Amino acid sequence: MKVKNIIKYVFAAFLMLQLSSCNSNTDAEQLFDKTPTERLEVQKSELNDALLASEFGWKAVYFTDNTVLGGYTHLFRFTENGNVEMASDFDDDTAVYKSEYAIQLGSTVSLVFTTKNRIHLLSESDNYPIPALRAKGYLGDFQFLYYGQENGQIIFKANRNNTEIRFVKATAQDWIDLPKNLVTEQNVIGGDSRPLFRLLETNDGTTKHQFDFTFSPVTRFAEANSIETGFSFSYEMGVGYTPTGIIVSPAVEVGGQKLTDFVYNSTDGSFTATGTGGVSAVIKYTDKPLVLTDDYKILLAGQATAAFGFYPDDYTMDATTNSALFYTELERINASLPAGQEISSVQLYFNHSLGNFIYYTFVGRSALFHYVDVVADNTGKKIILKHKSWNGNTTVATPAFLANFDKYLMDPNGLYVKKESFRLVYTNTVYTFASSTSPFRITTWKL
Incomplete structure (x- = not known):
């Protein structure tokens, strides 16, 4: 190869390296060309666009603390002028109420419900379900810190205790069906004609286990303790209501699968969560205690x-x-x-x-x-x-x-x-x- 050609190729390679270096620097500069405040402003705009993007608003089942309380379904419809329409299944009142919200900047971006609405029932310290929560209320919050979006959901964490809350897109039917959650509540409590005792039965595809099951309507919280000798295990879970059954948090883990959605059977009053490969969990009635004592x-x-x-x-x-x-x-x-x-x-x-x-x-x-x-x-x-x-x-x-x-x-x-x-x-x-x-x-x- 002639010396002139060698010089030409070396120069071309050097030029390519320089151009590549410039592009890398440009990318890095784009990542860091905004101040923290500017980046928060971008997030604020992103959250604002997301809240307004869903035609029928958003739905969240808010488990304020799933170690002691259940979940409360809330529906939100946000408007550009800072108003929000809201409904919940916190109690018998599932009507829609209007209030105000704001997207605020602090150390992070947060959604704040600035005037009183249904969400505030979970944060009032003088409104508590059991004496152990006196002056603590339902451990809820009305300031949600924005943590981004995933699979069409908006992810928040409560400012009060860092509990995750996920907003999923609501449908028109969600607003119509919200009162059905109260029917489910009565089904979970059980009518006077139902048997007194309940059990949770799990099936991992090969083996069944039974647990004594108790539920507190006041806290929407359930406990299930194993009745089998040599098998010491228990579940504690918050319960949230849906039009067709319940969801639980944390999930009931069976055979390595996490079961959260239980469907109601009106014939026998049972609630069943179904996995794959024969995995299931059923909450059902029994006519006598699972364990008889002396x-x-x-x-x-x-x-x-x-x-x-x-x-x-x-x-x-x-x-x-x-x-x-x-x-x-x-x-x-x-x-x-x-x-x-x-x-x-x-x-x-x-x-x-x-x-x-x-x-x-x-x-x-x-x-x-x-x-x-x-x-x-x-x-x-x-x-x-x-x-x-x-x-x-x-x-x-x-x-x-x-x-x-x-x-x-x-x-x-x-x-x-x-x-x-x-x-x-x-x-x-x-x-x-x-x-x-x-x-x-x-x-x-x-x-």
Whole structure:
């Protein structure tokens, strides 16, 4: 090759390297040619465009803290003038309300709901579902920090506790169907005619496991604990309502698959999540406790005095193990009493010096003693309470305002008795009494 050609090729290669270097520098400069404020402005514009881009707005199931609370569905429709229309299934009011919002700049870009609307019900400290959340409310927020977009969803994190919230595009049907979430809520709680006990059954494709299942409507939170010897496992999950069932967070993991969507079956009241390869999880009813214990034996003759109490104005009222029918019958008592009177406790005494009795106390009227005999059903691991007298008078009939409530404690087929593993704020041991033939269940402190 001639020297002149060699020089020509070397020069061309050098020129290409220079041009490549210039392009790289240009790309780098483009990445860093904006100040932090300018980059935030770009994000602000991006978020603003996204909020306005969905014809029917956005939907979010907001799990404020899935270690203690469930999810609350919110629908949002944003407008260019800073207004937002909003609806939620927080309570029975699913109407649409208008308020204001702003996209604000700070250390990051955030969506802030600046005037009061449904989302603020989750952040009010004086609005709390259980005593443990006193002065904390529902742990929610109304300032959402913007974290970008993914698969058509807008990703936020709550400023209060960094919980992730995802906005998905809403449909016209979402707005129409929102009240159906309240129907689902009642299906999750279960009607008075449904069996009392529930279980979660998982199937990993080859093996099934069963878990005792409890749900708190007040917090929308569920717990499921294994009943199998040698298999110690539990699930805790927040529950959110949909028109066709529930979603849970965190997911129920079975066979390496994460199941979040459970579909309701109106025939048997079950909720089923289906994976692949035979993987599933089902929440369903059962007619008796999954595990029968000998806890009833401390109430039998020859044992020490045992006393138990339920108080409507204290923490026993919040026990998730109380049944819907129990609350219904409690309200019925108060509705039947004259104005100014109400029930203040239900206490059960066994092997007392006065005998065995149910002690009903009231505000505005005298207490009532229902004396009973206690019979053991050792095969069914239950106790049967048999009527003796009211206030020691064997000829007096059951007071009409107590008749419906009292009959469940006098179930001729017996009561299951369970010593609970949890506490209700105080150190007292907790016991639950459950009718064996109806969905009536009362949770008490051991006094």
